[in-house]
Structures are given as C-alpha cells and as structure tokens.
Amino acid sequence: MANIESNFKxxxxxxxxxxxxxxxxxxxVYQVTKEPIAQAQQAKINNAIKAVLPEFDNQPxxxxxxxxxxxxxxxxxxxxxxxxxxxxAIKTFTKKGFAGLIELMVGFLPDGSIYxxxxxxxxxxxxxxxxxxPKKSNFSTQFEGKNPETFKLMVKKDGGDVNAITASTIxxxxxxxxxxxxxxxxxxxxxx
Amino acid sequence: MSHIYQLTKGIIKENPIFVIVLGMCPTLAxxxxxxxxxxxxxxxxxxxxxxxxxxxxxARFIPDKVRIPSYIVVIATFVTIVDLVMQAYTQxxxxxxxxxxxxxxxxxxxxxxxxxxANKNGVFDSMLDGLGMGLGFTLALTLLGSVRxxxxxxxxxxxxLIPKEPVWTAGQFFHDPMLxxxxxxxxxxxxAYMIAIFNKLKx
Numbered sequence: 250m251a252n253i254e255s256n257f258k259x260x261x262x263x264x265x266x267x268x269x270x271x272x273x274x275x276x277x278v279y280q281v282t283k284e285p286i287a288q289a290q291q292a293k294i295n296n297a298i299k300a301v302l303p304e305f306d307n308q309p310x311x312x313x314x315x316x317x318x319x320x321x322x323x324x325x326x327x328x329x330x331x332x333x334x335x336x337x338a339i340k341t342f343t344k345k346g347f348a349g350l351i352e353l354m355v356g357f358l359p360d361g362s363i364y365x366x367x368x369x370x371x372x373x374x375x376x377x378x379x380x381x382x383p384k385k386s387n388f389s390t391q392f393e394g395k396n397p398e399t400f401k402l403m404v405k406k407d408g409g410d411v412n413a414i415t416a417s418t419i420x421x422x423x424x425x426x427x428x429x430x431x432x433x434x435x436x437x438x439x440x441x
Numbered sequence: 442m443s444h445i446y447q448l449t450k451g452i453i454k455e456n457p458i459f460v461i462v463l464g465m466c467p468t469l470a471x472x473x474x475x476x477x478x479x480x481x482x483x484x485x486x487x488x489x490x491x492x493x494x495x496x497x498x499x500a501r502f503i504p505d506k507v508r509i510p511s512y513i514v515v516i517a518t519f520v521t522i523v524d525l526v527m528q529a530y531t532q533x534x535x536x537x538x539x540x541x542x543x544x545x546x547x548x549x550x551x552x553x554x555x556x557x558x559a560n561k562n563g564v565f566d567s568m569l570d571g572l573g574m575g576l577g578f579t580l581a582l583t584l585l586g587s588v589r590x591x592x593x594x595x596x597x598x599x600x601x602l603i604p605k606e607p608v609w610t611a612g613q614f615f616h617d618p619m620l621x622x623x624x625x626x627x628x629x630x631x632x633a634y635m636i637a638i639f640n641k642l643k644x
Contacts, residue, residue, distance in 0.1 A: 255506035263503050267511050271518040278522045285529035293532065370536065374624070 293369070294354075298326050298338040301356030301365040305330045309338060316434040323434045334359050340369065341431035345423040348372035351381070353424070355431040362396040365389075366428070378420035388414050388421070397432040447566050451573030458581035458632075459639040463549040467541045468582060469628040475598045478586025479579060480534045481541060484523050486575025488545050491519045493559040493571030500560035512555045513546070520545045550574060581635075588631050593622035 253259055291310065298309050309326035316323055326338040336359060342352045351371040356364035366389045373379045380386035391412055392400075402425045403409020404418060413421035457463050467485070472478040495515050503511045524542045527535040535542070545551065554574055559567040587597050595602050595618045621627045 253502060253504050255504035259504045260507045263511060264507055264514075267499075267503075267514050271514050274518055275521055278525050282525040282529040286525070289529060289532045377620070 294326075294340070297340075297354035297367045297369055298328070298356075300367045301354050302328050302336045302338050303330075303358075303364065305335050316437050318430050318433045318437070321430075323430060325434060336364055337435060339431040339434055341427045341434070343423045343427035343430065345419070345426050346371060346373055347378050347417070347419045347423070348374070351420075351423055351427060353427045353431070355428060357431070357435050360396070361398060361432075361435065362394055363392045363428070364394075366392055373417070373420045378414070378417045380414045380417065381420055381424050386414065388412075388424075392428065397428070402429045402432070444566065444569055447569040448573040451570065451575070451577040452580060453577075453643070455574075456577040456581060456639070457550045457574055458578060458585075459636050460643075461550075461553075462636070463553055464578070465632075467544060467548060468585065469625070469632065471538055471541050472582055472586040472589055472628060473623050474537075474590045474594070475583055475586040476534070477537055478582035478584075480531075481538055482575070482579025482582040484527065484538075484542060485545055485548060485550070485578055486572065487523055488516065488519045489551055489554060489571040489575040489578075490568060491571075492516045492551055493554055493567040494564060495519075496555045497559040497562060497564050497567035508560065509552075509556075512552060512560075516551050516555070517546045550578060585628075585631060585635060588635065589622045589627055592619050592631070593624075593627060594618050 253263075295310055302309075305328035307329045309328045313324050313326045316325060321342060323342070324340040326340070328335050328338065337357050339355045339357065340352065341355055342350060344350055349372055351373070352369040354367045354369055356366070358364050366383070368382045368389075371379065371381065373381060380388050383389045395410075401409040402411065404411045404413040404421050404425060406413065406418060407422070409425065411421065411425055451457065455461060458468055464485075467481055471481040492512070492515055496512055499511075499515075500508070520543060523545070524535075527538075527542060554571060558570050562570070591597050591602065619627075622631060
C-alpha cells in the first residue's frame with residue numbers, strides 16, 4: 250500500500266502526472282489508429298456499394314453527394330461504367346426500427362428500379378427483425394427489379410405490396426420507410 | 442502461495458462469473474453468440490492484465506486518498522486503447538459489442554482486482570492474477586455465449602449445427618430454435634443454470 254502522505258500537494262501532483270502520462274499514451278494510440286479506422290469505414294461503404302450495384306469502373310465514393318429528405322440527409326453514390334451511368338447507390342436510413350436506427354444501402358438502376366439492397370447497420374431483434382439482412386432471409390430479394398413508381402413500398406397490412414417478415418411488422422415497415430427515403434432522394438437527385 | 446495458484450485461481454476456484462459473480466452487465470448483454478462472448482472476454486483480459494501490471498508498479502507512489510481516481514484513469518486509458526484498436530482492425534466485432542467496450546472501465550472485476558490484489562502484491566503475481574482472472578472471464582463468457590447460441594440459433598461460432606430444413610419428421614422440436622435464449626431473459630436463465638451446475642461440480 251501507499252507510503253506517501255495524503256496531503257494536498259502530493260495528491261495534486263500524483264493525479265497530474267498520471268493524467269499527463271495517460272493522455273500522452275492515448276494521443277499516440279489515436280495517431281496510430283486514425284488511418285486504419287478511416288480505411289475500415291471507407292472499405293465498409295465501398296463493399297456495400299459493390300454489393301448493391303451492377304459492375305462499375307469509377308470511384309462512386311469520390312463522386313458522392315448528399316440530398317436532404319424530410320428530416321435527414323442521405324448520401325448518393327453515382328456509378329458509371331465506360332462513362333455510361335449504371336446506377337446510383339444510396340445510403341439511406343430510418344429511425345423507425347424496432348430498436349432505433351437502421352442504415353441501408355440501396356442500389357437503383359438508371360430506370361429507377363431497385364437492383365439490390367444491403368443492410369449497413371441495425372440493432373433489430375436477433376432471430377426476428379434481423380431477417381432484414383440478406384444473408385438471414387430472402388425478405389430483401391422481393392424488392393429486386395421493382396420500381397417504386399409501380400411497386401408500393403408499404404407492407405401489405407398497410408395497403409402496400411411488400412410481404413412483411415412474420416412477427417416483425419415494425420422492422421419491415423421501417424425498412425420500407427428507409428427505401429422510400431432513398432427513392433425520394435433519387436427523384437430529387439436530378440443526375441439520372 | 443505459489444505463482445501457479447495466482448494464475449489458475451481465476452479460472453476455477455475464484456472464477457469471476459461463476460463464483461465471485463462480478464461484472465454481470467457485460468456478461469448478460471454481450472453473450473448472444475459465442476464469438477461476441479469471446480471478443481468481450483479477450484478485450485477485458487487485455488485490460489485486466491495491463492491495468493494490474495501498471496497499478497502494482499505505481500501503487501506505492503499513490504497517496505491513499507486519491508488511489509481510486511488514479512486507478513480509474515489507468516483503467517480508462519487501457520480501455521480506450523482497446524476501443525481504438527478494435528475499431529481499426531476488427532470492425533465487425535467492434536460493432537456487435539458496441540457500447541460495452543467503453544463500459545469495461547466500470548466493470549467491477551477490473552477495479553476489484555486492482556483494489557483487492559494488484560496494489561498489495563508484486564508485479565509478477567499481479568500479472569498472473571490479471572491474466573488468470575481474464576481467462577476465467579473469457580472462458581465463462583464463451584461458454585455462456587455458446588450455450589445461448591446453440592439453444593437459440595442452432596449454431597456455435599456462426600456454424601450451423603442443424604440444416605435449415607430438418608430431414609426427420611419427428612424433429613418438430615428442432616424445427617425452430619428457442620429464440621428466448623438469444624434475448625435478454627434467456628441470458629438470465631442460462632447464466633443461472635450454469636452457475637448452479639458449476640457450483641455443483643466444484644464441490
């Protein structure tokens with residue numbers, strides 16, 4: 250145990266030295282990990298874009314732009330192949346999930362139809378709401394090739410065309426909400 | 442007490458989960474799958490090992506009245522290092538553990554070992570103690586995560602144990618996994634049974 254007297258000077262000095270060393274160590278680690286963290290996040294976005302669009306040869310992440318829809322911003326990543334547009338990947342979100350925020354990446358073809366949808370992040374219930382992930386169930390495949398102009402992005406219970414996940418109507422509704430937001434952004438986009 | 446004892450006591454005799462029952466919050470919340478439990482356990486092991494080492498070295502120079510704030514600063518530093526490193530190199534694990542990595546700071550085991558062991562013992566024993574306690578914690582979390590994943594999802598470490606469509610007709614029982622074990626109540630049920638079995642076996 251300590252054999253240093255607990256007087257004011259000793260206590261202040263001790264805490265000062267400890268916090269100084271700690272902050273120096275953290276500063277160092279932060280510098281070292283800054284680059285890999287940024288890369289890991291960028292790689293995640295790039296993989297999601299690749300998963301939801303047909304083959305492209307440009308850098309959609311560097312041509313990204315944002316559009317304001319309702320209460321938030323979505324990010325659009327236009328993709329081209331040999332200079333011809335092949336589609337737009339849209340990073341969209343909804344706050345109406347069963348456990349809050351759900352982020353999706355939606356790929357739209359130039360004609361406005363959905364190519365594929367990928368989930369970036371969510372906190373839905375494992376085994377129920379997490380079936381929105383393409384690898385857990387085929388819920389998301391029903392949107393492929395559908396144009397939101399004719400395909401009503403609402404669950405059947407609400408009068409739309411979407412087959413909801415059994416026992417996860419809230420997650421399914423949230424998913425449609427996010428897709429709708431992406432489609433609104435696409436219509437505003439003006440690039441296609 | 443021998444050095445070997447300092448290392449092994451955390452695994453069986455003084456297992457932080459099954460015997461001391463400390464640090465229940467991350468235990469219950471992060472063990473929805475075996476890999477999550479193991480990730481959480483290893484992160485905590487690193488923090489325990491490092492904080493025990495440093496605290497046993499500096500305890501002599503810290504006035505008694507400010508020892509808890511000093512220990513917390515040391516622990517918080519190591520937790521932040523783990524947080525940054527995991528974010529950089531194991532993105533998907535980092536996302537599934539989420540808020541519980543920063544919360545290692547307030548895990549009772551870490552401060553408990555600093556206060557109960559590291560500030561009274563030498564560096565080498567403190568390192569062994571931290572490592573042993575961490576391994577006991579990891580073992581318990583991995584076991585609990587495996588049990589919950591097997592019962593709740595029919596898989597372990599992400600590997601499916603039973604094909605999606607059961608081939609036998611009498612297998613209706615195995616048709617749907619017991620989802621409750623993945624959810625929060627299942628954590629309590631599974632942990633309670635495991636503590637009971639562990640203590641029965643220990644006797």
